[in-house]
Amino acid sequence: MTDILRTARLTLRTPDESDIDRLVELAGDFEVSKMLAVVPHPYERRHAVEWLAHIRATDGKDEQAFAIDDRTGLIGAVSFGKLRETPRIGYWLGRPFWGRGYMSEAAHAALTWLFSSFDTDAVEAEAMTENPASLAVLRKLGFEETASGSCASQARGGAMPSLVLRLERNTFLTTTQEATERETEKELVE
Numbered sequence: 426m427t428d429i430l431r432t433a434r435l436t437l438r439t440p441d442e443s444d445i446d447r448l449v450e451l452a453g454d455f456e457v458s459k460m461l462a463v464v465p466h467p468y469e470r471r472h473a474v475e476w477l478a479h480i481r482a483t484d485g486k487d488e489q490a491f492a493i494d495d496r497t498g499l500i501g502a503v504s505f506g507k508l509r510e511t512p513r514i515g516y517w518l519g520r521p522f523w524g525r526g527y528m529s530e531a532a533h534a535a536l537t538w539l540f541s542s543f544d545t546d547a548v549e550a551e552a553m554t555e556n557p558a559s560l561a562v563l564r565k566l567g568f569e570e571t572a573s574g575s576c577a578s579q580a581r582g583g584a585m586p587s588l589v590l591r592l593e594r595n596t597f598l599t600t601t602q603e604a605t606e607r608e609t610e611k612e613l614v615e
């Protein structure tokens with residue numbers, strides 16, 4: 426069974442059938458799927474059902490997916506592939522929920538889970554060069570660029586230039602500790 430992760434504003438949990446309507450609505454937005462590798466456009470109910478079946482077959486083995494829930498329902502997802510090798514993080518949020526720091530919060534919780542559940546030294550990510558919001562999220566978490574690449578996009582039916590980034594376990598722990606210290610200082614001042 427997947428762990429349930431809680432942050433100040435979000436719950437990360439196993440996606441289930443109750444998420445299908447939200448998945449179709451939010452992942453069906455081309456502004457979301459065009460930045461992703463394996464989400465088709467148009468995104469129909471059957472795609473959501475297939476994704477849930479895929480999760481059931483792979484979760485906890487080679488992959489792990491979490492629904493991001495703002496406590497009104499699913500607003501996005503974060504997942505890890507290649508869990509037994511160098512895990513690779515992927516994520517998306519529905520457009521109405523962008524720009525509120527939600528993905529930074531969700532990805533931080535998911536990475537904390539990853540590094541405490543697996544003894545991997547690092548995690549990788551790939552983002553299209555035309556995706557500054559995702560690159561900003563990754564850099565804030567401590568990811569650093571390692572290579573240029575080419576990222577397939579099912580929704581676009583082609584590949585886009587990308588950057589491959591890597592986060593070392595030690596960098597993540599240091600970044601997290603520094604952020605906690607800054608928060609503590611802020612609370613003491615206020």
Ligand SMILES: CC(C)(COP(=O)(O)OP(=O)(O)OC[C@H]1O[C@@H](n2cnc3c(N)ncnc32)[C@H](O)[C@@H]1OP(=O)(O)O)[C@@H](O)C(=O)NCCC(=O)NCCS
Nearest residue numbers: 457460517518523524525526527528529552557558559561
């Ligand atoms: C990428 C995505 C997950 C970001 O989610 P989010 O909750 O809005 O992200 P956050 O609010 O936590 O952080 C976004 C950061 O990007 C910055 N940003 C947003 N748009 C930007 C732009 N056009 N140029 C530069 N920076 C930008 C924000 O200022 C913020 O940084 P800050 O906290 O230092 O101010 C969301 O836009 C999304 O789902 N997009 C479509 C799918 C996708 O791109 N998935 C990732 C594939 S690699």
